[in-house]
Amino acid sequence: MKKTPSPLRKYAVLLLIISGLCSTSAFSQKNKRQALALQLAPGEDNPRNSEGDFITLKDGRILFVYSRYTGKSTSDHAPAYLASRVSADGGKTWSADDQLVVEREGDMNVMSVSLLRLQNGKIALFYLKKNSETDCIPLMRISSDEAKTWSAPIPCITDRKGYFVLNNNRVIQLKDGRIMMAVAMHRSLDGKWQAKATLYSYFSDDNGASWKSGAAVPNTKDIVTQEPGLIELKDGRILMFIRTDSGFQQLSYSSDKGLTWSHIEPSDIHSPVSPASMARIPSTGDLLLVWNNNKVKEAAWHGGVRTPLTVAISKDEGKTWLHIKNIESDPKGWYCYTAIHFTKKEVLLGYCAGTTQLAQVNITRLNQKWLYK
Template identity: 65%
Template sequence: MNRSIGMQNSRRVIQIGFEKCPQPCDGPTPKGDFSWMTKAPFRGRTVARLGAFLLITVFCFFLGFPVFAEKPVGGGDGNLTIVAFGNSITAIRKTVNQVFAQRLPHLLSQKGVSATVINAGIPGSHTGRQTDHNLFKIRHALDRFESDVMAVHPDLVIIGFGINDAHIDSGGATGPSRIPLENYRQNLAYMIESLQKNESLVILTVPNLLGKKYADYQNERLLQYVEVIRNYSRKYRTGLVDNYKAFVDYQNRTGVSFDSLMLDGVHPNDKGHELIAGNMVDEILRVTKLNGKNKVGEKSLVLQLNPGADNPRNSEGDFVTLKDGRILFIYSRFAGNSSSDFAAATLVGRYSGDGGKTWTKDDQLIVSNEGGMNVMSVSLLRLQDGRIALFYARKNAMDDCIPMMRISTDEAKTWSEAIPCITDRKGYFVLNNNRVIQLQTGRLLMPVALHETPPGGRFNGKGRLFSYYSDDTGKTWKVSQEVANPDAITLQEPGLISLKDRLMMIIRTDAGVQYAAYSTDQGQTWSPSQPTTIASPVSPATIARIPATGDLLMVWNNNGNQEGNPIKGRRTPLNIAVSKDEGKTWTHVKTLEADPDGWYCYTAIHFVGKKEVLLSYCAGNRPKGTGLSVTNVTRLNLEWIYNTKT
């Protein structure tokens, strides 16, 4: 069925993994592993389930998620929801680039399967409750099973516990495990049976064996728990990813110790997680019987730009289709050690020759760092005269940031010298990526926010909004009347969309909704800003017209500031919606990304032919501090967008 804003359907993939303290219980814990341990545990089975139910009900109510939904594998919205539920082997780590759960969406997209993976790993977690073994004061598996897994109604759950359960803290080979073997059997069976009753598919993961620095009796005890997992996979006919066997096979095949796959004798390194992720993808395809033949591929991640050495951030890009059919994506590539908006950056490009399905691997320099701080935030525009215009911010200081324009007459092979688009005053002007438009009259329009910061003071987040316009294809620019702010709220990062009878400026605010202003004279004057019904955190929205249908497509975070909203203020989830009435109402609401720790923003929309659309957006992880550092490029099919079964 169609869902209007506030009634979106968020399908999630939860992966369950296992993790263990890399030292005996009295030893040091790895840096960054136990950030989740401050969460208060539920007290008792009844209270836990009631509290979890109430929490999730509130969560679903405010975000529009269905509390109870019957879902086929792959989902009516064409997206597989997976939950990764486990311990530190599943949890995101600062000491690896990507744990296996983070690798799954891209690997599955290469197989034609679209998936949302939610990481529910907590370091130190075992299958029981905190009352069963309380060395780590955290919510263990049964403390959070209802809230973190069952309440999400996932298509598939990857369960991976065992290392912490089996671990012997004292007493040597005859010492007790943290969770007795029989209790482990009961806990694991309870989770499997509950999920299967809920019609969720299950993949059990066997923990990797411990490194050679651990006493042999630890692995001997662990092997008893491993056999439980293997037996249960046969008994319950679940999927199985056997990391214990995979690590041993790696050593036998290569002659290189399985310790080379681990950071510390317990936790996999990037090479280990790469091995696990590859096996996991094969098992997901086998269990779901998708095998890349389903229509889930109508939404797929086609490019992910992760930070790396001397490259702490990749963000805020835009697309243009060249006359030879290739697509050029230019984005902001930061250098050095800082991912701050004020750190060094250049503009680089990648190309696709197949409609955005695959991309070149090497960056091509487009604009070097000609600013005192950086150049960033790209808008690309095919002008009516056939030339390509490149707009970006040249940032020199906290009081000096000006949009610049370059022109290419040879399909982006070379670019003209940069000219400033704002010359009537100096200041710090923010022009977001994918923001400049050209009207049918030929007028160029760019929406900007002027931020005035006192000398030596902290950056002033409150912007004054204007549009600058040019009637001579960018040679000269004039400024509009300022957009009035009668509610005295924070206005930032405006965007523009040309409606049939007027212009709309969509505005990021701190009021819990997007605001809008309107112009009937091609952007020379604007109505006062006013609230819309579009719920939003302090995050920009992007709107474009779909060429094939004439409808509007919006990408934004459908997440308001209602009290009780557990993700209030976060730039998640990432949603799309369609308007058939020039922005008055929005339907066909779908969720593109739903990780509660995700940070999704600064979207560029680019249509490919009559059936496809490319979206680029920041897609980092908030707890890991990479919110703006990762850029995803996702390819959508219009049929999927308009699918009314979601």
Template identity: 65%
Template sequence: MKNKSRAFFFTLTFVAVLFGGNVFSQNHPAGSYALKLPKGDNNPRNSEGDFVTLKDGSILFVYSHYTGTSSDDHGNAFLAGRYSRYGGKTWSAEDKMIVAQEGNMNVMSVSLLRLKNGKIALFYLKKNSHTDCIPYMRTSSDEGKTWSEPTRCITDRNNYFVLNNNRVIQLKNGRLLMPVALHNTREGGAFENQGIIYCYFSDDSGKTWTSSAEIPNNTKIITQEPGVIALKDGRVMMFIRSNSGVQQLSFSKDQGKSWSPIEPSKIASPLSPASIARIPSTGDLLLVWNNNDGKDPKTKERRTPLTTAISKDEGKTWQNLKNIEDNPSGSFCYTAIHFTKNEVLLGYFDWATTQVTIKRLDLNWLAGK
């Protein structure tokens, strides 16, 4: 048995070297690390990204590669790509430039989406200043080899919008939904902590976008960084980062045009974003978030642990909680969720180390089987 294990490790190592990637051989109850991108010289931060499976079966991961000396959200950055030919087990060792730094500050917060017309859509923020941050979109017809010129998604308003990574979704009828938070409403005004939440939608594969009504917030709760998930009954559920101690929710019955007033969920959370996706093989929902109710003074308000949970009732209740990262000094956030046949890839950022990590998790283990 020992010889077989050793042979398996050397085989994996050979494959990784052959492809120029990284391999982590250890088995761990909370999954296997497939790729870690730590900071380095002239690279103070590697930040959140997203995945897409290409037609040849390989996977592309695009993330923000920071340059210079600042790891701040407004530091310099371009979009870089890494590839996996082995279902996310190993990854290419060198970056491929996907989008150079277009904004005066950076480009960041990637969403990748396979459109119904077969093209790949790439969404990202183009950040010019503390009062000018707008989502842009490019498409690729050749599986990411080349990309179209950028198209501005929000044209009816200016100022500072936040679109998180792994946030744009496509409904069954092809409608695209893009949930955003507007953080300053006065021309040239300072960044405002309270985000005004909207959901832009497009019925022409992203050529044009229309704003929903503002998501009603009749409280003093701070709302930020929304995400959306389509439910089986035809509604769309929005989950929203907040300072209320839980994720806030809003629902749309008309595919994103109008939304119900925010309401508290049962998802205990610090002021940190959550991510939700539907597991293709079971139809259940997978939640990834910081399961931290603030009761432990050592980790109060920190983005740790990073936890997964499963819902079999469309988000009403959550079960099979698993801690993926539990370092009390960590700050894990901005998770991208991507499914392979029997596993899920999680790509997430750690503010404590300013590195991005990809982790592989067995879906049966997550479901408690």
């Protein structure tokens, strides 16, 4: 005989159903605001995957190009080439296999990718060609067929020789068409790389065919400056944000499109010795900042405090920051070198991650509305 459930049993089952629905709803809401879309972990003959950048192609697909290391070493100077993955659904899923973009051209490697859709419709690919600890410069290639093929490389620095660092996702084009990048020149004493860098902006007014340099960024303080980035402000000035050992991101401004710069000054952005990333949100015009919101100054050069990975919004051109949220918070984690790319309703963040070393790349999707909540 079929037993009739007791009222208490019915109530318990109802609670379980409601609980399950609530859990599913909470899970859906969490994934709606933040979701890990791709994790490029190291593997056989691939000890490290490193920072890259995004570009949306004219057919709607999103291309991500990054550095894929080979061999055994995870050093910044170990062999690496540029590889790509593609998403056809706005960054939700990605192709399973790498495609070669640029061979290992340098004696050491190629790395630190920036992709830029130029105003003339072509795509510019920037990356570092690294031959030694005294020879590293950014190169540019152009694609006229949506990243199917690339031109021969053009050196972006010809007036100086040395070790120049251009971070990933760092090249911008101003409203008037000028292409700009900020680089850190590390001098060598007795053949050894020096941490404190001299910062310059380089710019091109002919779509990258030739490049010129601005004056060095003034720094009379005992502050180590490295890995600068640029953003064009609404008043026409260019803001340079700078990784330092001061416990804060330092800032410099140019009112003449990179010819000269103001002396570095501290921001209120607490930061370890780790780079920040900044971009303008197309739908609102506000600024998005991604950085390690950590007030602890590193005791060692890299003390493992590149955590948490935090996002914030500025409605006043970087004077103040609101809606501060952590998207990665493992106290033992390292998260940095972030590329920022906007789709219609989301923002994609591609960044290096790891616990004992930066060996993998994560691509995370964030809902843009959630950024403001």
